Amino acid sequence: MSDLLFLRAEAIRGLGICHVSFLMFFFLNPFVSQMVRAQSNDASIRFDKETKVFRIDAADTSYVLGINEVKQVQTLYWGKRLSMDDTFAAPHSASGNSSFDLSTNTTPQEFVAWGGGVYIEPDLKVTFPDGNRDLVLQYQSHTIDGRLLTLRLKDISREVYVDLQYEADPITGVLRRSAQVENKTASPLNIGQIASGTWNLPRGTDYRLRYLTGRWAGEWRLQEQRIQPGKTVLESRRGSTGDQNNPWFAIDRDGSNDQDHGDVWFGALGWSGSWRISIEQDQVQQVRVTGGPNDFDFNYRLAAGERLQTPNFYAGYSHDGIGGASRLLHRFELGSILPNAPHPKLRPVLYNSWEPTGFNVDEAGQESLAEKAATIGVERFVVDDGWFGQRSGDKAGLGDWNVNPVKFPHGLRPLIDKVHSLGMDFGLWVEPEMVNPNSDLYRKHPDWVLNFPGRPRTEGRNQLMLNLARPDVRAYVFQFLDSLLNENDIAFLKWDYNRNWSEPGWPAVAPEEQKKVYITYVQNLYSILEELRRRHPHVEIESCSGGGGRVDLGIMQYTDEVWPSDNTDAFDRLLIQDGFTYAYTPGVMMAWVTDSPTWVNQRTLSLEYRFLSSMQGSLGIGADLNHWKPQDFETAKKMVAQYKQIRETVQRGSLYRLISPQNGSEYSVTESIAEDQKLAVAFAFLHSSQMLYPFPRIYLRGLKADVTYRIKALDGKLSTGSPAVASGAFWMQHGVDVDLRGDFQAAAFTLEAVSK
Known part of the structure; x- marks a missing residue:
């Protein structure tokens, strides 16, 4: 007779990865019965002793494997969930x-x-x-x-x-x-x-x-x-x-x-x-x-x-x-x-000062930017590269993680206090895994980098990579980060990683052990992040690698958000963000509003367009506020307030790609709908209108057909004649028309369930 084990359906975090000893999670005792049917949100594991078949059922999926006559573990089925009455014969090798x-x-x-x-x-x-x-x-x-x-x-x-x-x-x-x-x-x-x-x-x-x-x-x-x-x-x-x-x-x-x-x-x-x-x-x-x-x-x-x-x-x-x-x-x-799963924290509206200041950060300049950022509703102020060591450019200072005494003569505390007084929390850029040859750390420990003795050390962005697989390097990196967080009220680290490996040697260990560097390095990276989060549970971390160079389900277990690309051109971002969301949730996708034209394409885009593009993910702002006009601040304040109203739906809701920007499309439309289906928000973008053709009709998805929804334009215009209130079936079957004409136009609207 088969053994049938049904499991309770609480959501849990995934297990940690690549540890030498496997971390086990224990649950409530399962109820054992062959007659009980699984609910749609249950997970079950069954083993048939006679046929030696294992069956795993969860949500709408069944996965079946078995042991064949030569003791191989053989796949039998993977696909849509089967009836609990369906059985499988004993597997046989092909x-x-x-x-x-x-x-x-x-x-x-x-x-x-x-x-x-x-x-x-x-x-x-x-x-x-x-x-x-x-x-x-x-x-x-x-x-x-x-x-x-x-x-x-x-x-x-x-x-x-x-x-x-x-x-x-x-x-x-x-x-x-x-x-x-x-x-x-x-x-x-x-x-x-x-x-x-x-x-x-x-x-x-x-x-x-x-x-x-x-x-x-x-x-x-x-x-x-x-x-x-x-x-x-x-x-x-x-x-x-x-x-x-x-x-x-x-x-x-x-x-x-x-x-x-x-x-x-x-x-x-x-x-x-x-x-x-x-x-x-x-x-x-x-x-x-x-x-x-x-x-x-x-x-x-x-x-x-x-x-x-x-x-x-x-x-x-x-x-x-x-x-x-x-x-x-x-x-x-x-x-x-994600950290704090199954209820990860919502991403705050962030301001990063990199584009206005580059490496030329100082206390007065950062305080001035913080004051401006606070007026538009920013919740987190982040100081980027340039605050430490002899860091006046990218040729020196990496590895020396002491606050620059000229730029910040009293340390970071006065700036942090100022940021807090403005109602924002404080974040800081770090690049812990790198070192400049022109640094005190490298001059003291040239052996700490990945290298092959007697061979050139290839630099990228004027920097080398510390060998995090070494216990002493791992200890150094953890110690300076831990001290930085202990000594300052920091809520956020932007963890950057601006080059790939070269000369992956580890001469401190025996030759037969050196290629372990590929595994041990990553294990130590994860262990640092894990220990930092345990000691500083309030601190949130972003994974950045010159853009999207380190985004995966391993690093995401320890980081709250990721940086998809250094390209912040709002039109390019439609395609970048579309691709990103095939694999990763918009809830971690940082998207900044930066100045126009950008360095990428020298394309001019309206501030409204740039905001709407970024509001499809986790909203950040990186523009030079020192050059904004009063109307820019008014627009930004309005749109930040709008984003906060829809933020939970965008970051935690279900994403529907209604019109794809792929393959040179002139159009892009996305829809995010809340889990309870009471609120939906749609974003529509037009590259260029042609020959008097209207923007394509938008057919919503995921609404409750028999629920009444009220439509409201956030930005842009709905076409004349659209009803203010209609059923979910109407919005999905009849659709919505938006009035978009010209070049690089955008609109957004919400659909909110009407209480009866």
């Missing part, structure tokens, strides 16, 4: 097509080691001291502990164990996968490749892949391509997440290009170092997605008795198109990933 296509390669395995004739992308590859590189894993046992399923695998002859870990989110159905390798042999072994696991899609030939690419000032470009036989590799070899690819994917059926309908399988890797995701269609038309740390220049020496935990690889399924997939991922991030 028969090989020929001597060239062995069963090991054609069976859809959850986690496969390189050995026993494996040619597909392996999840694990090791080398033993005797030169043997063959590893064949078989199921040994399993445990079900609340919401956590752990499958233990073992090599057929050697004492190498792998624990596969599965946990389903009951609200969204998103599944968390990871693996832990344990060396119980008497000697060290070398791990040359390791993944968190493989996702197997139903066999097919009509799949399409979506992924995100970019570069500095041009991040978050959505790409689409048909999946064909062979392999597509998304990766970063940069030591960090990177702009060039982001560790997110979505796969749907080719030709099903609909925001709200169709099957979509999607996933994201929670890792902030070098990473790799391969999408492979094999010789029997099976599609596999394997992800984990990048194996380029990688080797991890695992000593006898040691364990290595992989990052988390998250994935989910939606029957409601790519829009439904992104809404599920947003809900999962808000409910299980």
